[in-house]
Amino acid sequence: MEQDMSAEGLSAGIRAVLNLLHDHGPMTVPQLGRARTLSRQFVQRMVNDAAARSLVEPVPNPAHQRSSLIRLTEPGRAAITAVLDRERAVLRRAADDLTDTEIDACLRVLSRLLPVMGDADVD
Template structure:
């Protein structure tokens, strides 16, 4: 429970920092889409939603925002006619590179005396916690 108590505020603070740095015109949601496409290559909106545990509708809005900014584009999907693939444009690559470069510089400051083993353990613990909730459907309605 102590980890959950720290992860929530940490997430909200990081999200706020990204919003404050949105001078590039990249919101938290658009940043997530751009980073996912940078890591995985072209994807469909439903694939992105599943990968991020977010609703397809929310991801579609973020893709629309990114497309309006010229950061992503739709391309035909040979595996599915009605579900286009979304890919980064050159401007999208440049935007996510600039954002992550700033973030990495900030995170290096936070590293302090943490070792690689400390970080590996943290990643392992958080990964295990994430696996625990793999069955949670981002598109499911919460109970009343």
Template sequence: MGESEELTDRLTEVFDLVGPLYRRSLRKVELDAPIEGLSVGVRAVLNLLREEGPMTVPQMGRAQALSRQFVQRMVNDAAERGLVEFTANPAHKRSSLIRLTGEGRAAIDAVRERERRVLRQVGGDLTEAEIDACLRVLSRLLRILDDIDMD
């Protein structure tokens, strides 16, 4: 087996771990989120707005590789709970900007702080270089998957 095939096998191991990691983290958010009343989808919208500032629904969909319709449902759910608000978009009259309310910021901050408490328990024997390498590999895989058709 050549070096390229071995690398491909190792990357397959990464994919095999990312799926369960993602599903377990979703379950953990769903279990903890009732404190703030957040679903995983609403949490993702709030976190994106926290990180990027006001955005349109199409911008959020592209940023998260999710359908505009799904993001719109999550935004509507968040708006009904008073976590986000719609504001005028000077760049596009028909596509409102969505921004966090004070309550939305408090909710996402509380969820992220709980997540950070869990992650503090994980990182003890990991080095910064290992985490940098992990982020580099996962970011590269994400870019590649964005650029290719998986059919």
């Protein structure tokens, strides 16, 4: 899966942000951090990196003027969808007897573990 992310040029941290936004829609940086038990600073760096690549963008947050919502752009949605589709295909080949629900659960667990295991800046 790490090779799959590098095919899209996504680090584990950016991938975690994109995955959360893909699954839950627009979120603030603090919400993203709490969802993965990651420091706000680490998430902010990943959001900044993703924004520099036009994968995410800030949008006004009606609930809080100073904390923008972060949402996927079309290129961001395409990138995370491509990664997820390839991962599902690999997992299907590796385990023909697993259901889509089991594969989705596996991907969810792995996407939470990757940033924690791959970056020393997590809380």
